[in-house]
Amino acid sequence: MAPIRVAILTVSDTAFADATADRSGPVIQDIITSHHGEVESDKHYRIVPDTVEAxxxxxxxxxxxxxVDWIITTGGTGFGVRDATPEAITPLLNRPAPGLVHLLLSASLQHTPLAALSRPVAGVIKSTLITTLPGSVKAVKENMDALMRGGVVQHAVELLRGGTGARVHAILAGGEQRSMSHNGHRHGHDHGAHVHHHDHHIPIPRSVQVLSHDPSAPASARHRKSPYPLISFEAALSYVHANIEVLPVETRIVDNNLREYILAEDVQAPQDVPPTSTTNVDGYAIRSTDSPGVYKVLTRFSTTPLPEDTIYRINTGSPLPPGTDAVIMVEDTQLVSTDNETEEEAEVETLARIPVGENVRLPGSDVRKGDNVMLSGDRITGRGGEVGSLVFVGREKIRVYRKPVVAILSTGNELTDLHTREAGSTTAVEGWGGIFDTNRPSLRAVLESMGYEIVDLGIVPDDIEAHVKAIQRGLSEADMILTTGGTSMGPTDLLKPVIERNFGGTVHFGRVTVKPGKPTTFATIPFEGEEGRRGKKPIFALPGNPASALVMFYVFVVPALRKMGGWTEEMCQLPRVKVEIQHPMFLDPRTEFHRVVIRIGRDSGVLKAFSTGGQRSSRVASLSGANGFVVLPPSGLTGTKVADVGTVLDAIVIGELEVE
Structure with missing residues (x-):
C-alpha cells in the first residue's frame, strides 16, 4: 500500500498569532512520519484561528x-466558548464515522474522565478521511495511538482509495475474504463500492453499522428512543447544503418553456441591435434639411437614396431608407391627396421642421455587438423579460442547468387516494375508510407551480418490498425523492431502515429542533448515472401530518431543489422580510414556523403578519391562504414565552404579498 498522505490542521487562536506555540501539530507530524506516512509541510500543515470559516x-x-488521504485537526473540540471545530467539520461530512468517534472517546476515557467533555468528529469528505483530535499533546498521543493501532486508519484509507481491503480481511478471518449474511446471501465487504439498483429485486442489506431499527425484528425489539441526534435548524440546513449536488448542464430551445431555468453561459449580442437606424414611432422618414411643405409619399422600401420632394411612410421598428435621418410623426402631418386607384396616400404636408435623429433608434443603441445581455447564473423568470432578451439578440438555443425531476410518494396503510379510493394496503381496518392522502396532491400542486416535472409513485403500503420498489423507481426516473410519513418511531416506519439497510444510503439527519416537523429526515443514496457519472441522490422524508409536510417542504426542500438546478447560493433560500406580528404568538423550545398572511400597510408601507389560527401540525387549513411563515425563535433564547403584538420578527415569504 502506498504511503498515506496526511494533512494536519492546528486550530488555535494562540498558535495562529505565534506558530511556535503549536505543540500538537509537530507531534502528529512525527507520529505520521514514524508510521511511513507523508506530510508535505509547506502545503499540508496549517494553523488557523478558532473560527468556523477559517x-x-x-x-x-x-x-x-x-x-490528501487523511486530514487530522487538533484543537477546538472542547466546551470552550471559542471551540468551533465540530461545528465547522460536521456540515462538510458526506459520511460520518461514529465508530471512529467511539474509538477516540474510549481511548481518552481510559486515562481521564474529563475526556467526556471532548466532542470529536470523524467521517469522510468526498474521498478523504477526517478526524478531529483535542489540542493537548497528551490527548493527541493517546488518540493517534488508538487510530494507528491494528491498522484502523490504514484499512479505512485503502477502502477510500477504491481497494477491497482483502489483505486485512484475510488476516482477520484467517484467509476467508467473504462471509455469509444472516439471510444466507453471500456478499463481499467492499465498503467503498457504490450501490446501484436497476432491477426489481430487493437489494441485499449492507453489512455496515446503521442507526435504524431492524424492520425484520418483532415490534417489541424496535427503538424506544430515536437513535438519531436532535440537531438544530441551522445545522440541518448546513447538512442539506453540503450534500446536495448541482445537476449537469443541458442545451434547450429558447421559448416559453425556459421558465425558472438558470443560465449556464454568458450571452453576448452577436450583432448591433438594431443593426441599422430604425424608427421608434409611426410616421414618415425624411431628411432633416427638408422644410415643411407638400411631399409625395413612397411606401415601397428602396436601397437607393430617397428622391427629392418625397418622403417614406414608415412603421415603428422599421429601418430608415438611405438618405433619411429623421422621422416626422403622423400627428405632425396632414393629408393632401390620395391615389384614385388604391386610395392610398399620394401626398401629405409636413407641418414642422424635424431635427436630425428625431424619433430614430441608431445602430447599436439598444445593444452593441459583444455586449453581455445576460450572465451565467442569471435566473429566467416567468415574467417574460429574460426570454424576450434572449430572443431579442437572436438566440435560438441556450445552455442551462438541468432542473431536477422530483418523485413523490406517501406511505401508510391508513391512506386512501381521493379519486381512485384505493388504499395503501388491502389490510385496512374493516369498516374504516382510511384517511385521504393530502400530501401528494398538495406537494404536486406547489412543485408544478414552480415548474418542476413530477414522477408520482403513489401510496406505498407499510411493506419493505413495496418501499424498495418505489425507491428503486424513484432513483431511476427522478433526481430527488420526496416522501411523506414513515419517519417516526413506529414498527411500520420503514423509510430510514430501507434507506440505510437496502440502499446503502446515509441518513444525514433524522430529527430537527423545529415545529412543526421534528421527525424530518434528509438522506442521500449513491448512484451511477449516464456516461458513468457517479453521485448521490437526495431523499427528503417529511412528516405525515399535512401542515408539517408543507412547511418542511418550503424550509428544506425548496433550497435543495434550487441548488440542484444551479441557483446561486444567495438565491437558494426563500426571501425573508421583517414583519410586525398582529397576534400574540407563544414560543416553543424549538424554532417554530408560524403560518401567517403577510400584508403591506396601505398607508404605512409596514409589513404586517396575521396568524392563520390554530397551528396544529395536522391542520392543513393553517396553510390555506398563508403566504409566509413567521420564524419564532426558541423560548430559551429570548427568556420569554410569548411574542407580543407589535414584535418585529423575520418571516419567510412563500407567496405573493397582499395589500391591507
Missing part, C-alpha cells in the same frame, strides 16, 4: 484537491 476554508481546499 477551518472550513482549509479543509475544503484539501478535500477538493483530492491529493
Amino acid at each position: 477551518i472550513q476554508s482549509v479543509v475544503k481546499e484539501w478535500a477538493d484537491n483530492g491529493n
Whole structure:
C-alpha cells in the first residue's frame, strides 16, 4: 500500500498569532512520519484561528484537491466558548464515522474522565478521511495511538482509495475474504463500492453499522428512543447544503418553456441591435434639411437614396431608407391627396421642421455587438423579460442547468387516494375508510407551480418490498425523492431502515429542533448515472401530518431543489422580510414556523403578519391562504414565552404579498 498522505490542521487562536506555540501539530507530524506516512509541510500543515470559516476554508481546499488521504485537526473540540471545530467539520461530512468517534472517546476515557467533555468528529469528505483530535499533546498521543493501532486508519484509507481491503480481511478471518449474511446471501465487504439498483429485486442489506431499527425484528425489539441526534435548524440546513449536488448542464430551445431555468453561459449580442437606424414611432422618414411643405409619399422600401420632394411612410421598428435621418410623426402631418386607384396616400404636408435623429433608434443603441445581455447564473423568470432578451439578440438555443425531476410518494396503510379510493394496503381496518392522502396532491400542486416535472409513485403500503420498489423507481426516473410519513418511531416506519439497510444510503439527519416537523429526515443514496457519472441522490422524508409536510417542504426542500438546478447560493433560500406580528404568538423550545398572511400597510408601507389560527401540525387549513411563515425563535433564547403584538420578527415569504 502506498504511503498515506496526511494533512494536519492546528486550530488555535494562540498558535495562529505565534506558530511556535503549536505543540500538537509537530507531534502528529512525527507520529505520521514514524508510521511511513507523508506530510508535505509547506502545503499540508496549517494553523488557523478558532473560527468556523477559517477551518472550513482549509479543509475544503484539501478535500477538493483530492491529493490528501487523511486530514487530522487538533484543537477546538472542547466546551470552550471559542471551540468551533465540530461545528465547522460536521456540515462538510458526506459520511460520518461514529465508530471512529467511539474509538477516540474510549481511548481518552481510559486515562481521564474529563475526556467526556471532548466532542470529536470523524467521517469522510468526498474521498478523504477526517478526524478531529483535542489540542493537548497528551490527548493527541493517546488518540493517534488508538487510530494507528491494528491498522484502523490504514484499512479505512485503502477502502477510500477504491481497494477491497482483502489483505486485512484475510488476516482477520484467517484467509476467508467473504462471509455469509444472516439471510444466507453471500456478499463481499467492499465498503467503498457504490450501490446501484436497476432491477426489481430487493437489494441485499449492507453489512455496515446503521442507526435504524431492524424492520425484520418483532415490534417489541424496535427503538424506544430515536437513535438519531436532535440537531438544530441551522445545522440541518448546513447538512442539506453540503450534500446536495448541482445537476449537469443541458442545451434547450429558447421559448416559453425556459421558465425558472438558470443560465449556464454568458450571452453576448452577436450583432448591433438594431443593426441599422430604425424608427421608434409611426410616421414618415425624411431628411432633416427638408422644410415643411407638400411631399409625395413612397411606401415601397428602396436601397437607393430617397428622391427629392418625397418622403417614406414608415412603421415603428422599421429601418430608415438611405438618405433619411429623421422621422416626422403622423400627428405632425396632414393629408393632401390620395391615389384614385388604391386610395392610398399620394401626398401629405409636413407641418414642422424635424431635427436630425428625431424619433430614430441608431445602430447599436439598444445593444452593441459583444455586449453581455445576460450572465451565467442569471435566473429566467416567468415574467417574460429574460426570454424576450434572449430572443431579442437572436438566440435560438441556450445552455442551462438541468432542473431536477422530483418523485413523490406517501406511505401508510391508513391512506386512501381521493379519486381512485384505493388504499395503501388491502389490510385496512374493516369498516374504516382510511384517511385521504393530502400530501401528494398538495406537494404536486406547489412543485408544478414552480415548474418542476413530477414522477408520482403513489401510496406505498407499510411493506419493505413495496418501499424498495418505489425507491428503486424513484432513483431511476427522478433526481430527488420526496416522501411523506414513515419517519417516526413506529414498527411500520420503514423509510430510514430501507434507506440505510437496502440502499446503502446515509441518513444525514433524522430529527430537527423545529415545529412543526421534528421527525424530518434528509438522506442521500449513491448512484451511477449516464456516461458513468457517479453521485448521490437526495431523499427528503417529511412528516405525515399535512401542515408539517408543507412547511418542511418550503424550509428544506425548496433550497435543495434550487441548488440542484444551479441557483446561486444567495438565491437558494426563500426571501425573508421583517414583519410586525398582529397576534400574540407563544414560543416553543424549538424554532417554530408560524403560518401567517403577510400584508403591506396601505398607508404605512409596514409589513404586517396575521396568524392563520390554530397551528396544529395536522391542520392543513393553517396553510390555506398563508403566504409566509413567521420564524419564532426558541423560548430559551429570548427568556420569554410569548411574542407580543407589535414584535418585529423575520418571516419567510412563500407567496405573493397582499395589500391591507
